[in-house]
Structure formats: structure tokens, C-alpha cells
């Protein structure tokens with residue numbers, strides 16, 4: 001059984017002290033691939049370092065997080081999780097990603113977040129449109145963060161005829177899930193499914209051929225208040241198998257196949 005975590009943040013501070021052990025536990029849990037995701041200049045370069053260190057199991061995704069992307073233009077920006085927000089030049093980072101396109105497997109985490117900084121919708125959309133164009137140009141899938149902005153996200157992706165899309169931790173309503181399915185998007189399911197009915201409903205609606213597994217580690221843990229890690233993909237597989245009434249192996253095999261096609265592994 002081959003498992004995959006299509007979205008984790010191994011470069012985040014909470015993995016500073018024991019990343020070796022985290023990777024070891026992932027190997028033991030049959031993880032064959034972990035895609036570690038940057039959110040800006042600092043973490044994108046960090047992702048490259050992590051890939052170098054764990055070449056056989058980690059690949060990078062370069063991101064421009066919607067909140068950080070507008071930090072140089074909006075005063076006193078803060079996120080709802082405590083972290084340092086990086087101010088940077090989006091166009092410069094887009095050029096860097098293009099220059100390093102062979103070192104990444106996807107573009108993400110990117111998207112729209114209207115929850116954290118309301119009133120910046122147009123500014124965010126402008127950035128997101130540029131990123132979609134980049135993904136099309138270098139032919140990489142997009143890993144999308146959308147919060148209180150699910151409809152706009154889907155509309156911009158549809159408008160640009162973007163096909164290779166992963167909706168990460170998607171919290172949109174049922175009609176938006178259905179629209180994503182129609183557009184051929186993938187939905188990646190985090191282990192927090194054990195305590196959030198929304199993701200159980202999502203798994204019921206989305207065909208197995210359009211599902212993927214993620215952890216968003218260190219976030220979205222199956223146990224509130226604890227750090228999440230890639231080995232927990234096992235938990236998501238179990239939940240999906242239960243909901244779809246299939247064996248864990250059948251679920252894992254199909255999800256790995258989905259990822260192979262999408263990310264050209």
C-alpha cells in the first residue's frame with residue numbers, strides 16, 4: 001500500500017527539532033511521497049532544502065499565500081494562527097518560481113482568503129490571477145487555499161480554464177463541491193475528517209477518482225491541540241474506506257493513482 005500526503009508544511013517551526021523522526025514515522029506508515037508546501041520566499045527556499053535532505057520521499061510545492069501576498073500593501077496585517085507574516089514582492093517571487101520550475105511538483109499554497117483581511121478581495125484576486133497564469137505557463141497543478149472565498153476561487157479557475165487543481169481543505173458548500181467535481185478538480189482530505197462532519201460529507205459527494213489525501217501538517221490534526229504529521233494520512237484513508245465502503249487498500253491505491261496522474265510522478 002502506497003500512501004501520499006499532497007500538502008504539508010515540513011518547513012514550519014514546529015518541525016524544527018524532530019523532522020528526522022517525523023519522516024521516519026511517515027516511512028513506517030507507508031508514505032511514499034510527501035509534498036511540502038511553501039507559502040512565500042522564505043518557506044519556498046526551505047522546501048528545497050528539505051527535499052535535498054529527504055530526496056526519496058519529499059517533493060516541493062512553491063506557494064504564495066494570499067494573506068502574505070498582500071502584506072506589503074495592507075497595513076498591520078495578521079493571520080488567525082500566530083506566525084510571522086512575510087512581506088515580499090509577488091512579481092519577483094513569481095519569477096523565482098518560474099526560474100526554479102523543475103524543482104517543484106506543484107504551485108501552492110495559493111488562493112484567496114477573505115476571512116483574515118476583509119476588504120482586500122480585489123487585491124487578492126489580482127495576485128491569484130497572476131499565479132494561475134504562471135501555473136498554466138509552466139504546466140503545474142495548483143494547490144488551492146480558499147477561505148470564505150470558495151466561489152470566487154472556483155470562478156477564477158474556471159475563467160482561466162485551469163484544469164489541474166487540488167482544492168486543499170475545502171470548506172465550501174455542497175453546490176460548490178459539485179461544481180469543482182464537474183470542472184475535474186481534486187479534493188484533498190485532511191485527518192481532521194475524524195472530527196469534522198463537513199469532510200465526511202465531502203467524501204460522500206466526491207468520486208474516489210477525484211480524492212487525494214493531505215495533512216496540512218502541522219495543522220488540521222485529528223486530535224485537537226496536537227501537532228499533525230504526514231503519518232496521519234493513514235487515519236484519513238481509514239475514514240474514506242469506511243464512508244465509501246471499500247477496503248483501505250483499494251482506497252489508497254486509487255488515491256495514489258490519482259496523484260501519479262495529476263503530479264506526473
Ligand SMILES: [Zn+2]
Nearest residue numbers: 007009109216
Ligand atoms: Zn497549508
